[in-house]
Amino acid sequence: xxxxxxxxxxxxxxxxxxxxxxxxxxxxxVRATRGNDYYITITESRKRFNDNGYDRHKIFLYKEDFNKFxxxxxxxxxxxxxxxxxxxxxxxxxxxxxxTEGAEEQHHEAETQESAAPAPAPAAESAPSAxxxxxxxxxxxxx
Numbered sequence: 001x002x003x004x005x006x007x008x009x010x011x012x013x014x015x016x017x018x019x020x021x022x023x024x025x026x027x028x029x030v031r032a033t034r035g036n037d038y039y040i041t042i043t044e045s046r047k048r049f050n051d052n053g054y055d056r057h058k059i060f061l062y063k064e065d066f067n068k069f070x071x072x073x074x075x076x077x078x079x080x081x082x083x084x085x086x087x088x089x090x091x092x093x094x095x096x097x098x099x100t101e102g103a104e105e106q107h108h109e110a111e112t113q114e115s116a117a118p119a120p121a122p123a124a125e126s127a128p129s130a131x132x133x134x135x136x137x138x139x140x141x142x143x
Contacts, residue, residue: 013038023047038063 014030027043040061045054061069081090 023049040066 012029013032016028018026018028020026023046025045027041027045029041029043031039031041033039042059042061044057046056047054081088
């Protein structure tokens with residue numbers, strides 16, 4: 001899906017929605033630049049208490065930072081799970097919410113069309129290999 005905004009074309013290659021409670025949703029969107037480079041936007045969308053729209057916070061994550069970001073996030077989550085809250089049952093929250101969130105998805109799509117992505121930074125590291133990617137995925141999946 002292509003979005004035209006301020007003469008900048010942004011390609012939506014992949015999108016993943018994570019429901020987190022009644023009013024909070026995270027979106028992980030993979031975007032393509034004109035030069036076929038890729039980056040991820042992470043959006044937290046929270047429904048306002050007065051039911052008047054959504055508050056949105058967005059992070060742009062570039063490919064050269066994927067491994068560092070994932071490592072830092074994994075270490076922070078592991079610290080909470082093993083050091084601060086070892087007896088807490090994090091698996092109790094693994095259920096998927098099957099509610100339809102059509103209005104929220106439409107709102108996310110509208111906001112995505114309105115936002116302009118900054119030009120991705122030049123690559124400082126090579127792309128992760130398939131083997132490092134699978135081990136990172138396994139670490140994330142064990143949460």
